[in-house]
Amino acid sequence: MLNTTPTPTEILKQYAESERFCREAERKRITTLSRSQAWQLEKQGRFPKRRKIGNTNVWLLSDLLYWIAQQEEV
Numbered sequence: 001m002l003n004t005t006p007t008p009t010e011i012l013k014q015y016a017e018s019e020r021f022c023r024e025a026e027r028k029r030i031t032t033l034s035r036s037q038a039w040q041l042e043k044q045g046r047f048p049k050r051r052k053i054g055n056t057n058v059w060l061l062s063d064l065l066y067w068i069a070q071q072e073e074v
Contacts, residue, residue, distance in 0.1 A: 005069050008062035015065065021051070021058035030064050 012019060024035065031038065033047075041047035048063035 005066070005073055008060075008066045011065040011069055012062050017061060017065075020061050021053065022061050022064060023056060023058055027059050027064060030061075031068065 006014065022030065027038065028035070033041070038047055042049060048059055048067050050057040050059055052058075
């Protein structure tokens, strides 16, 4: 079976979005995962790693959209 998941850049184009950081509230809206669920999956290597900007945790929008696209394939 061929991998049909678009690249993160292609996903951003599909949503007419540019790369940006997403904070916790937006991450939750996009993924529908609770903070603890996301943290557990991240610990297991099954969710995009957060990035630290000052005292704030953020995620790249492309990482979140790519993760969602991968879940839809399963």
